[in-house]
Amino acid sequence: MASALCLRLSSTFAGGLSARCLLNSRVQRTQFLHMGRTAFGAHDAAFEAAKERLNTLKEEPDNNVKLQIYALFKQATKGPCNTPKPGAFDFVGRAKWQAWSGLGDISQDEAQKQYIDIINGLAGEESPAETEQAGEEASSYKEIKVTKENKVCSILLNRPAKKNAITWLMYNEIVQALDDASKDDSVTVAVITGAGDYYCSGNDLGNFMNIDPKDMPKMARDGKELLRRFVTAFIDFPKPLIGAVNGPAVGVSVTVLGLFDAVYATDKATFHTPFTELGQSAEGCSSYVFPKLMGNTKANEMLLFNKKLTAHEACERGLVTEVLPHDSFQKEVQTRVEYVAQLPPQSVREGKKLVRDQEREDLHKANEKECEVLEGRWLSEECVRAIMSFFTKKARL
Numbered sequence: 545m546a547s548a549l550c551l552r553l554s555s556t557f558a559g560g561l562s563a564r565c566l567l568n569s570r571v572q573r574t575q576f577l578h579m580g581r582t583a584f585g586a587h588d589a590a591f592e593a594a595k596e597r598l599n600t601l602k603e604e605p606d607n608n609v610k611l612q613i614y615a616l617f618k619q620a621t622k623g624p625c626n627t628p629k630p631g632a633f634d635f636v637g638r639a640k641w642q643a644w645s646g647l648g649d650i651s652q653d654e655a656q657k658q659y660i661d662i663i664n665g666l667a668g669e670e671s672p673a674e675t676e677q678a679g680e681e682a683s684s685y686k687e688i689k690v691t692k693e694n695k696v697c698s699i700l701l702n703r704p705a706k707k708n709a710i711t712w713l714m715y716n717e718i719v720q721a722l723d724d725a726s727k728d729d730s731v732t733v734a735v736i737t738g739a740g741d742y743y744c745s746g747n748d749l750g751n752f753m754n755i756d757p758k759d760m761p762k763m764a765r766d767g768k769e770l771l772r773r774f775v776t777a778f779i780d781f782p783k784p785l786i787g788a789v790n791g792p793a794v795g796v797s798v799t800v801l802g803l804f805d806a807v808y809a810t811d812k813a814t815f816h817t818p819f820t821e822l823g824q825s826a827e828g829c830s831s832y833v834f835p836k837l838m839g840n841t842k843a844n845e846m847l848l849f850n851k852k853l854t855a856h857e858a859c860e861r862g863l864v865t866e867v868l869p870h871d872s873f874q875k876e877v878q879t880r881v882e883y884v885a886q887l888p889p890q891s892v893r894e895g896k897k898l899v900r901d902q903e904r905e906d907l908h909k910a911n912e913k914e915c916e917v918l919e920g921r922w923l924s925e926e927c928v929r930a931i932m933s934f935f936t937k938k939a940r941l
């Protein structure tokens with residue numbers, strides 16, 4: 545069943561990405577060019593250029609961006625959606641249909657313009673202007689930004705347009721940044737925070753898209769291994785690790801906070817672990833840490849029954865150290881981090897090790913177990929349906 549429900553938004557599906565496939569006969573190409581001259585509108589040359597540009601992108605866009613591109617391509621070349629809605633189990637067909645019909649009756653000219661804007665935006669992101677500043681690492685990180693200054697390593701989750709959802713690349717980059725900070729003698733403390741209005745919206749649900757049904761078990765195995773490595777990096781990080789939760793936090797970004805040494809939250813932050821709504825299960829050692837922090841019933845309220853906590857509630861439950869006013873958040877956090885940064889580093893490390901060693905083994909066991917259970921969840925119909933609902937915009941938190 546899992547494979548039958550599996551999602552596949554391949555590159556041959558995404559509008560302009562598939563321009564060659566969509567127009568793969570000479571007759572079609574001739575019709576297309578003819579339409580281009582007569583029916584499309586003011587942006588024909590730029591539209592053609594954008595199609596070409598899309599084919600040269602080094603990285604495939606996210607699946608929901610692909611859906612948008614697909615829909616705009618159809619609208620630009622065919623006009624408003626005029627095909628019947630695909631059947632209930634044709635998830636991909638329905639997602640495509642919904643994206644196209646969601647454009648309503650915007651003109652072909654307007655669709656062309658939006659298509660061009662999206663692709664130019666994507667191409668621009670791949671060759672960003674040089675923005676290196678003092679203290680910023682000349683690094684290859686793409687989805688996080690790492691700065692080191694005055695003994696503090698700051699790791700910024702940097703996908704604000706996607707609420708800092710964590711892609712597979714981003715998991716790897718965070719592991720890399722933590723590993724680097726743990727080995728760098730100039731760093732005595734690390735801080736994680738988010739760009740934009742969110743701290744982090746958790747796992748990027750697109751991580752589970754674009755998978756051929758036959759590759760689902762491998763995807764689940766790889767996901768399990770990546771998650772295990774990711775959480776291990778938090779369990780074993782040897783220096784003080786501080787969370788600066790600048791806005792709402794969701795999923796795995798909440799659970800791993802239980803492995804931080806201090807968590808400061810703005811009064812606008814919320815904490816939400818909607819695992820069962822997503823057909824998934826607890827991770828980040830939360831099945832072990834949350835009951836210890838807040839007791840079983842309060843932990844269940846979050847991990848099983850999806851209760852979203854305010855910053856003050858999270859503080860009462862021991863997940864947050866201190867709630868700070870939103871307007872002075874950065875400054876207040878900085879004061880606290882600077883204080884920790886100048887403490888004798890070996891003394892702090894030894895102290896942290898003493899505390900962590902009390903439960904290190906249990907944490908690793910909890911991590912292993914949680915990853916195993918999740919591997920099975922990702923292959924379940926419940927999980928696949930929940931993710932599909934998100935991308936067809938039927939269900940958002």
Ligand SMILES: CCCCCC/C=C/C(=O)SCCNC(=O)CCNC(=O)[C@H](O)C(C)(C)COP(=O)(O)OP(=O)(O)OC[C@H]1O[C@@H](n2cnc3c(N)ncnc32)[C@H](O)[C@@H]1OP(=O)(O)O
Nearest residue numbers: 705706707709745746747748749767770771795796940941
């Ligand atoms: C190796 C794998 C390890 C997996 C570990 C297991 C981890 C589990 C979890 O973390 S479970 C939690 C997963 N997260 C969610 O379910 C959150 C989903 N997002 C939402 O419900 C909403 O986006 C929101 C409440 C976070 C914010 O809502 P709103 O303010 O209305 O903004 P938008 O919904 O318009 O979002 C803007 C933009 O961001 C995209 N986006 C946001 N969150 C995610 C996400 N988690 N995955 C993928 N994309 C996300 C959203 O699609 C919008 O994109 P668009 O503008 O439409 O292109």
